[in-house]
Amino acid sequence: MSQHGAQHGAKIVTIEDVAIAAGVSVATVSRALRDLPNVAPSTRDRVRETAAALDYVADPGASRLAGGLTGTVAVAVPVLDSWYGARVVAGIEAILKESNVDLLLYAITNEVERQAFLAGNGAWWRRSDALIMVDLRISDLEAERLAAAGARIVTLGSRTPSFSSITLAETEAAAAAARYLIDAGHERIGMITGVQLAVHFRPSLPRRDSFRDVLVAAGLDVSVELETAGGFSIDGGGEAMAQLLDLPEPPTAVFAMSDVMAIGALHLARQRGLDVPGDVALVGFDDHETAPIFGLTTIHQEVDLIGAQAARLALRAMAARNSNDRVEPEHIVSPTHLVVRNTA
Amino acid sequence: MSQHGAQHGAKIVTIEDVAIAAGVSVATVSRALRDLPNVAPSTRDRVRETAAALDYVADPGASRLAGGLTGTVAVAVPVLDSWYGARVVAGIEAILKESNVDLLLYAITNEVERQAFLAGNGAWWRRSDALIMVDLRISDLEAERLAAAGARIVTLGSRTPSFSSITLAETEAAAAAARYLIDAGHERIGMITGVQLAVHFRPSLPRRDSFRDVLVAAGLDVSVELETAGGFSIDGGGEAMAQLLDLPEPPTAVFAMSDVMAIGALHLARQRGLDVPGDVALVGFDDHETAPIFGLTTIHQEVDLIGAQAARLALRAMAARNSNDRVEPEHIVSPTHLVVRNTA
DNA sequence: CTGAAAGCGCTTACAG
DNA sequence: CTGAAAGCGCTTACAG
Known part of the structure; x- marks a missing residue:
């Protein structure tokens, strides 16, 4: 034997x-x-x-070899150990488990990895029946190619014509934040974006753009020095805030594109003896679990729900393979709303 | 075709x-x-x-079918979207990726799942070459059986004779916290444990026991009402704290077995107008990324390192299969230390 | 509605 | 040191 x-x-x-x-x-x-x-x-x-x-x-391996399914969904995330990333994955896992589907986890941290991953020599291709891409950049062309090759993908945080997607209603949310600050009388408003993290990381772009658009429409200053990057970390948020406060003419309000950065910013402002929102108002994004504790005014998003929805779309894509239908992509826009607390 | x-x-x-x-x-x-x-x-x-x-x-499936390896490590965690869980998984992922090994992720949330998972009809058994169990209870007998059946396992947070393990030096750490509080003159000390979460979740037990031992040795009161459960959540920590403070004779110091619970406790104390540490001292466990922001005195553990070490042990176990050696289990004790900040 | 056979992509004795 | 063959556990045409 x-x-x-x-x-x-x-x-x-x-x-x-x-x-x-x-x-x-x-x-x-x-x-x-x-x-x-x-x-x-x-x-x-x-x-x-x-x-x-x-x-x-x-046996999933034997099954796939013979032309069947693997009973596995692959999930690719840029940052696993962030509040957002961990929750989304947890949300996905919970739903997949109900259907007895396994989860193959890949952290795709940079552009090189992203390319290799999508190229097809990546492992997910032969080990799973569908892929959920969390906040990973993908062009319409790339998506089209993958779809033509038969890939079953769900994109979260970006949207292409080829695959089902879930995106945040962040354009509206960011605009709401901007309007809120403008209505409160602020005329000089700074931004802490996350871009430092990487080019391939989508979410902060529409967030930034729509926020900026409202400022422009209101005739406010949007010069470059009012925009800093905090790399989605606490410390980064603090440093970005410091940079803004050190400006010859510092902003009276700041929009941080993640709560974690907002927390860093808040901490730094207080360390400098500033009153928030008295001296600087602050709005975050996420509604992190500690946001209530910090009294952070922020934009709430349904992170848990998003993961669950992504999983369901992936499951649907798998099932479709059986019936050999090419499923019509479904595009979900997840709601967000401004939660006013004490920092703005 | x-x-x-x-x-x-x-x-x-x-x-x-x-x-x-x-x-x-x-x-x-x-x-x-x-x-x-x-x-x-x-x-x-x-x-x-x-x-x-x-x-x-x-092809991993074909390879395994024919008697080879799958190039996959399974990871089982009780809570995926906790600070600790997410970091450990991220740490594991980073190391596995270097060796081109995939990660199959399972959230094992309750005893029923745990049993089914280990029973062997679970999927990991045929889909991976090794399993990393994060903070999942496993008896020596269960481990022995699995080892006899040929399983390659690494346990994190618990230790059996059969498999390599990584455990925290938490006995020492908890004792150090206890001594620190006693030396500061506290005579009535409460505990916020995590036990509510589940029986199968290991870590809070030795933590609690060794802390309690030092109190006992110092002749302090350790009656049951001084011990509450916070379920490892912010809100749970707050509620547990409320319970302690509502005692006829409330403690003057509290040891929370996770920073997240400590943060909830801190928040609640302040909401009640209490000064920390003036009215109640507070010590946490983890050294969570926000601990510095809250000025939380806590016990630091090397979460990132732990994940990496677990991954390396798993890789070693996989490699051993090739040479057919039964590797001698290796037991790593990960260091911890008390970080004194402003809450105690 | 059901079964026998081929074949998926590998690895492992077994010969050479 | 190398190759031909069997077989791992499945699924899918192909017959019936």
Whole structure:
């Protein structure tokens, strides 16, 4: 006997075991278990019961090899250990688990990795039935190519014509934040963006653009020195804030494009003895779990829900493979709203 | 032609393509690429080059089916979207990526899932070469059985004789916290534990026990009402704190077994107009990224390092399968230390 | 509605 | 040191 089976020694139940026990052929077991047509209802039931009794689960590797599904969804995230990233992945996992689908996790941290990942020599391609890309840049052309090659993808945070997507209603949200600050009488407003992190990281761009647009429309100054980058970290947020406050003519209000950066900014302002919002008003983005504690005025987004929705879209894409339909991409825009607390 | 290959359409390079291109048999390619003995150095080099040129990667499913490795490590965590959980997973991912090993992620949230997971009908068993269990309870007996069945496991946060492990030097740390508070003159000390979360979640137990031991040794009161559970959440920490403060004779110092709970506790104390540490001193555990911002006195642990170490142990366990050695389990104790800031 | 057979891409004895 | 062959556990045409 080969060494095989000796390693992860649990007596593995194969499709043949089920076939014998149910008194049918392996082909019938295969069909019955996957709900394919042309199986007598009574047979289907019997096979199902035997399989359940035997605790049978099809080997994903063998299944895929033979042309079936792997029962796996790949998830690619730029930053795993951020509040947002972790929550989205957790949200995805919870839904996949319900359908008994496994999750293959990839952290794609830079452009080189991103390219290699999408290129196709990447592993997800042969190990999963669908891919969820979290806040990873993808051009319409890239998406089109991948779709043509048969990839099943769900994009989160960016949108292409080819794949289902979930994007934030952040244009509206950022605009709302801008209007709120303008209505409060601010005329010099700074921004802490996240761009430093990487070119391939989408979300801060529309956020920034729409915020800026409102300022422009209101005739306010939007010169470059009013825009700093905080790299989506606490310390980065603090440094960005310092830079803004050190300006000859510092802003009286600041919009930070993530709560984590806002927290850093808030801390720095207070360290300098400034009153927030008295001396500088501050608006964040995310509604982080600690936002209530800091009394942070911020833009709320439904992070948990987003993950769940992405998972459901991915599941739908997998299922479609069975029926061989090319599913019509579905585009979800996740709502956001301004939560006014004490910093603005 | 079957539908196969049509789905994830990228022209997949197989071992046969490499064999033909290199002018050898597939067996030789297989051996050369996996560094098995009995391959002429020149052949090995040639095969390697051709494989690289062709961007060949062995199909993990096929490889495992035939008795080889999957190139995958499974990771099981109780809570994915906690500061600790996310960081550990991120730390693991970073190291695995270096070796081109994929990560299969499972959230194991309750005892039922835990049992099913370890039982062997769980999917990781046939999909990965090793498993990293993060803060999941496992008895010596369970571990022994799994080891006998050939499982390759690394436990993080608990320790068994059978598998390599990483545990925190938390006994010392908790004791240090206790002594620190006692030396500061506190005679009535409360605890906010995390136990509510679940029985299967290890870490808070030794933490609690050793803290308690020092109190006992110092002759202090350790009656049950001084111990509350905060479920590892901000709000839970706040509620636990409220409970302690509402005691007829409230504690003058509190040890929260996670920073997140400590933050909730701190917030609640301040909401009640109490001065920290003037009215109640507070010590946390973790050294969370916001701990400096809150000025939280806490116990620092090397979360990033822990993940990396776990990944390396798992990689070692995988490699050992090749040489068929049963690796001697390695037990790492990760250092911790008290960081004194402003809350105690 | 069901089964026998081929084949997916690998690895491992077995010969040479 | 190398190759031909068997087989891992599945799914899918192809017959019936």
